[in-house]
Amino acid sequence: MRLRIFTEPHRGADYSTLLTLAKAAEALGFDGFFRSDHYLSSGPVRELPGPTDAWITLAGLARETERIRLGTLVSPATFRFPGPLAVSVAQVDQMSGGRIEFGFGAGWFDGEHAAYGIPFPELRERFERYEEQLEIITGLWETPEGERYSFAGKHYTVTDSPALPKPAQRPRPPLLVGGFGTKRTPRLAARFADEFNVPFCDVPETAEAFGRVRKACAAAGREPASMVYSAAQVVCCGRDEAELARRAAAIGHQPADLRRRGLAGTPVEIAERIAEFAGIGTDTIYLQVLDLSDIDHLELLAELLPLTSRMS
Template identity: 60%
Template sequence: MQLRIFTEPQQGATYDDLLAVARATEDLGFDAFFRSDHYLTMGGDGLPGPTDAWTTLAGLARETSRIRLGTLVSSATFRHPSVLAIQVAQVDQMSGGRVELGLGSGWFEAEHTAYGIPFPTKRFGILTEQLQVITGLWGTPLGETFSFAGEHYRLTDCPALPKPVQASIPVIVGGHGPRRTPALAARFATEFNLGFAEFDEIASKLERVRRACTEAGRDPDSLTYSAAHVLCVGADEAEFGQRAAAIGREGAELREHGIAGTVAEAVDRLARLRESGVERVYLQVMDLQDLDHLDLIAREVAPQLG
């Protein structure tokens, strides 16, 4: 099972904070560093303010050498797909081919209101067309052009440059919808992600995606299946309690919904996720100053997962 570190910088972080976590992620052997794509805090003052996801990842692309880098997930409301395709391809070049794109429809209306970003009521069609445009641009052979005529976007004879280093940048699609989201993942995604799902629902939700792949004529095993959950683990009960208090969460609630508790509990929870069909877990790290937390997971949890 792959373990990835997932951060929420809108809650309050500088680029240097994120760099320290990314370097620890690399040094400790984790697979990837991912970040959210948000501009407004979801509690607290958010100081010192937001950082832009793809600006951050561009910097980290030059200051790391091994780990994968990406978003979970970028919002289709934030950027025109042609611009996003250029940004992601450029960061892929800057990283030597280590970038992944998580893309979603956007959900945080207050964030859009605060920053004056349009928030259409119906966004699934926008997301679908963005996936068509982005993958179409990347997949256009050199020397050819890309055109697209949709309800939301229109491109005419686009040179479809620059090209990523990777032959195909992994695309992550996620969500809890019963029909349209699995179909979208089957059509466009390299990976399907379930964010913060109830543990007893994960197997059935992943099975819906596998069925959607079969219905679309795609091998269900060609998708990677992942989950994201908050991380809060202590070497003992006292340390767990300290970490829970530091992020303003109750221990019982964390144990119910997250990878939380003692090392043994964390290992058990991850093993249960694997039994549910999860191959990769994004560990949501809320205290970016607590690098000892990552060290504990790397030393005590990861080696027990096989």
């Protein structure tokens, strides 16, 4: 079982805070450090210090870390054009020495689009654009050097592109698709993704979503076991009930709610819950850490690493 730290910096965190947390996660032995890609908080309002751009942040972290995997969970297709996004991710992958993983979604939060002047099409069009972007980005990365890439779609056209630069990882960085959709999402995951992620669902719901993707893989002629299956869960850990209650209050939750819908309790309790996810075929857990100033929390979560290392 791979354990990765997952952050939500749009809730209030500048680059230096993320750098401190990323370096701590690397030093403690976590497999990855991921961040969301948002420009506005969808939770309790905290406007300061304001949003940070996901790929600018990851470019900085790429140069200031050495081992840990880095990525987004997830970048919305609505935020960027596919060609420049492929260039940015490839460059950050080069800067990291091949440690980038590209989480990519259709986009869902209309408020942040309105707040920063980003068009927000209706759902059908968002998925049309998302599928074309997946086609273009993977096509650009996978085109052999010296050859050209072209694409003609409903929303995007790419003409005679040199398809450069190339990422450090060949033919491309791992691509992650996630969500709850019952038809389009499994189909797109089966076609394009290396990893499928289910965010903030319980074990039975996660198992159902994994099952839909396994069926979509089989229907597409792909071996379902070739997919990495992952889950994201809010995490809140304490050595005792008092410490757990203090940490839960700091992120605006009750311990009972976190135990029911997330990963909460002592390291041993959380490891037992992670084992339930392992039992349905989960390969990777993204631990959503909401208080980014609490480095001691990260140190306590590191006690999960030996407890989960043999889970599969």
